[in-house]
Amino acid sequence: MQNAWLIPLLPLLSFILLLLFGKKLKEASAYAGIGATLLSLMLAAAVMLGQWGGESYKAEGVWLSIGKHAVTMGYEINPLNALMLVIVTLVSFLVHVYSKSYMRGDDRFHVFFAYLGLFTFAMLGLVLSPNLLQVYMFWELVGLGSFLLIGYYYFKPEAKAAAKKAFIMTRIGDVGLFIGIILLYWQAGSFEYDEIFKAIADGTISSDMITLIAILIFVGAVGKSGQLPLHTWLPDAMEGPTPVSALIHAATMVAAGVYLVAAMYPLFEASSAAMTTVAVVGGITAIFAASIGLMQKDIKRVLAYSTVSQLGYMMLALGSGGYTAGVFHLMTHAFFKALLFLAAGSVIHAVHTQNIEEMGGLWRKLKITAPLFLIGALSISGFPLFSGFFSKDEILMATYGDGRYGLFVLAVLAAFFTAFYMFRLFFMVFAGSPSQEHGKVGESDGPMILPMAVLGVLAVLAGYLNTPWFGTFLADYLSHGPVRFAAEGEHGPIWIPILATAVSLAGILLAYLMYGKKKLSRNWLSRSLPSLSTIVYRKYYVDEAYDATVVRGTTGFSCLWSYVDRYLVEGAVNGTVSLIQWLGKRGSYMYDGQVQRIGAVAVAGLVIILLFFAAAGGYFS
Amino acid sequence: MNSIPLSVYLVLALILFCIGLFGALTKRNAVIVLISIELMLNAVNINLVAFAKYGAKPGLTGQIFSLFTITVAAAEAAVGLAILMALYRNRKTVNVDEMDIMKR
Numbered sequence: 001m002q003n004a005w006l007i008p009l010l011p012l013l014s015f016i017l018l019l020l021f022g023k024k025l026k027e028a029s030a031y032a033g034i035g036a037t038l039l040s041l042m043l044a045a046a047v048m049l050g051q052w053g054g055e056s057y058k059a060e061g062v063w064l065s066i067g068k069h070a071v072t073m074g075y076e077i078n079p080l081n082a083l084m085l086v087i088v089t090l091v092s093f094l095v096h097v098y099s100k101s102y103m104r105g106d107d108r109f110h111v112f113f114a115y116l117g118l119f120t121f122a123m124l125g126l127v128l129s130p131n132l133l134q135v136y137m138f139w140e141l142v143g144l145g146s147f148l149l150i151g152y153y154y155f156k157p158e159a160k161a162a163a164k165k166a167f168i169m170t171r172i173g174d175v176g177l178f179i180g181i182i183l184l185y186w187q188a189g190s191f192e193y194d195e196i197f198k199a200i201a202d203g204t205i206s207s208d209m210i211t212l213i214a215i216l217i218f219v220g221a222v223g224k225s226g227q228l229p230l231h232t233w234l235p236d237a238m239e240g241p242t243p244v245s246a247l248i249h250a251a252t253m254v255a256a257g258v259y260l261v262a263a264m265y266p267l268f269e270a271s272s273a274a275m276t277t278v279a280v281v282g283g284i285t286a287i288f289a290a291s292i293g294l295m296q297k298d299i300k301r302v303l304a305y306s307t308v309s310q311l312g313y314m315m316l317a318l319g320s321g322g323y324t325a326g327v328f329h330l331m332t333h334a335f336f337k338a339l340l341f342l343a344a345g346s347v348i349h350a351v352h353t354q355n356i357e358e359m360g361g362l363w364r365k366l367k368i369t370a371p372l373f374l375i376g377a378l379s380i381s382g383f384p385l386f387s388g389f390f391s392k393d394e395i396l397m398a399t400y401g402d403g404r405y406g407l408f409v410l411a412v413l414a415a416f417f418t419a420f421y422m423f424r425l426f427f428m429v430f431a432g433s434p435s436q437e438h439g440k441v442g443e444s445d446g447p448m449i450l451p452m453a454v455l456g457v458l459a460v461l462a463g464y465l466n467t468p469w470f471g472t473f474l475a476d477y478l479s480h481g482p483v484r485f486a487a488e489g490e491h492g493p494i495w496i497p498i499l500a501t502a503v504s505l506a507g508i509l510l511a512y513l514m515y516g517k518k519k520l521s522r523n524w525l526s527r528s529l530p531s532l533s534t535i536v537y538r539k540y541y542v543d544e545a546y547d548a549t550v551v552r553g554t555t556g557f558s559c560l561w562s563y564v565d566r567y568l569v570e571g572a573v574n575g576t577v578s579l580i581q582w583l584g585k586r587g588s589y590m591y592d593g594q595v596q597r598i599g600a601v602a603v604a605g606l607v608i609i610l611l612f613f614a615a616a617g618g619y620f621s
Numbered sequence: 622m623n624s625i626p627l628s629v630y631l632v633l634a635l636i637l638f639c640i641g642l643f644g645a646l647t648k649r650n651a652v653i654v655l656i657s658i659e660l661m662l663n664a665v666n667i668n669l670v671a672f673a674k675y676g677a678k679p680g681l682t683g684q685i686f687s688l689f690t691i692t693v694a695a696a697e698a699a700v701g702l703a704i705l706m707a708l709y710r711n712r713k714t715v716n717v718d719e720m721d722i723m724k725r
Contacts, residue, residue, distance in 0.1 A: 594717075
């Protein structure tokens with residue numbers, strides 16, 4: 001456990017190594033990244049096993065002292081972040097393995113692995129941070145890693161735009177987080193988690209202030225986790241390579257927002273208004289993104305909206321007091337969503353298109369990818385006995401138990417949508433007959449299959465960590481942590497799992513009838529309600545609205561100021577210059593080489609000085 | 622002897638200086654310019670002598686100083702006239718207006 005600081009440093013080492021020698025290593029670069037993350041994974045697993053019933057551990061040193069205040073740096077191990085360490089290192093390791101094959105032949109192969117190392121380092125550092133300042137630093141570093149990886153295909157204008165968009169959108173959230181951290185330091189006098197929690201428990205911070213701080217920190221989480229007002233960057237981020245989508249935009253970085261809320265949970269719990277905000281934003285995001293996912297045609301975008309929706313679920317769970325439920329769903333989602341992305345990458349690899357309308361009939365051709373994708377789809381849909389079923393049940397129970405029935409209905413509806421769009425995707429890609437010839441469609445090779453297989457197993461088994469039937473291992477495990485959450489022993493009514501199952505089966509069935517059997521016409525909605533379906537297909541015009549208001553507004557405002565700069569400021573500067581030039585020219589006319597003119601000017605100057613002194617009363621006075 | 626006040630000497634010196642200055646700045650003939658300069662120097666001499674007699678610390682310093690000035694002025698006039706001669710030989714004129722080679 002004392003060696004936990006090595007966990008983030010190993011990927012950093014791989015990053016530096018690849019930065020220095022990547023050009024020479026070429027394809028062998030992958031081994032550096034894979035080796036580093038494998039070691040990290042083993043260490044993280046050891047740390048987590050140590051945490052199982054063990055005490056949390058913290059080590060830090062003074063980094064900076066200003067007067068009496070000392071800013072510390074260090075690392076902390078508690079059950080929550082040990083779990084995150086394992087999730088991040090595991091997914092990162094699998095994605096490294098997968099990328100080795102997926103990115104083969106790319107000119108900047110080593111750069112890709114270097115970026116992956118940087119990102120993994122940042123994410124692990126974020127998770128290990130014992131204080132908010134350190135969190136903020138790694139938070140930004142994670143944003144940088146994401147920016148670099150989304151813009152990896154920088155020669156594609158869409159990828160460039162997406163990278164910029166992701167950076168700016170998350171930055172808006174980061175400003176909120178930053179203000180929140182400053183306020184918290186002002187109020188609690190420390191960046192440390194435990195001291196902040198102590199200050200909150202002691203009641204030294206007024207309740208209004210707690211609400212304000214909690215909401216500001218949540219704004220940061222909204223930006224990173226793609227929640228409602230700031231979600232638009234996440235679907236665009238799919239321009240990055242698919243393994244990146246699996247690592248960053250499904251399993252780890254977007255979960256950072258959820259992790260932050262979970263890590264700062266006592267703060268949120270202290271304010272019911274903040275909890276309501278989290279729950280409402282999460283619930284609305286869940287249904288909103290799920291409904292957009294119903295209409296998308298790009299395989300990765302469907303998954304992206306599904307990610308946004310599932311993150312909304314996690315926020316909903318946390319906001320409803322379901323701490324375990326939120327963290328549990330974070331874990332299961334990391335596995336099945338990474339699986340879905342990697343499987344989607346495998347499909348894209350095989351058919352070289354992302355448009356699901358051009359796919360079809362791939363079940364027979366991708367004999368391994370297809371069942372794995374099916375496992376992921378069943379899991380995310382909440383099909384009984386798969387991991388998503390258990391974690392989604394927990395969330396529904398928590399929401400129901402919290403008494404916000406409106407949000408409960410939204411969550412159930414979102415579950416239905418989820419099941420529907422996942423199986424719409426599944427049937428359109430794998431069932432039926434190919435709508436287009438793709439040439440030779442071959443199954444991916446071993447390094448791509450293996451990570452998917454591991455994730456496939458986890459996507460099924462991870463759910464059994466916390467079930468009402470076999471025991472709530474995860475809840476017991478998390479209860480050792482510094483965050484004291486209400487015991488969720490009392491389980492909701494028995495009809496909730498049944499309802500959830502029914503809803504997910506209904507979604508799957510509807511998708512089967514529409515896209516599998518084609519019994520129902522697939523475009524009855526767009527025919528009966530053309531305007532509504534257009535609105536959903538165009539993602540509720542959120543991008544357009546931002547473009548019309550924020551982007552145009554900013555452009556117009558800066559245009560105005562550019563005119564002010566060009567004509568007012570530059571005008572003043574140029575005016576001064578030409579005045580001086582004019583004066584100089586006048587002066588040089590006076591100098592015509594005539595001795596007497598020079599003398600006259602000298603005398604005139606002398607007279608002026610004398611007059612000045614006469615008026616001022618002398619030189620010495 | 623003491624009936625004439627200091628200010629009268631100073632005003633005389635001022636008038637003399639102004640005449641000299643006017644001449645030095647306006648006359649075109651270089652010889653007149655040199656003479657005007659001598660006038661200004663002598664205005665200074667009057668001041669020196671006047672202050673030596675009526676100043677805050679009466680003494681011989683001022684008078685001796687004015688003797689020095691007269692000597693130096695004589696030397697200066699001699700050098701000035703010599704330069705003037707050289708100029709005249711070169712340019713066939715003593716007109717100050719035409720001596721504008723400093724601009725070139």
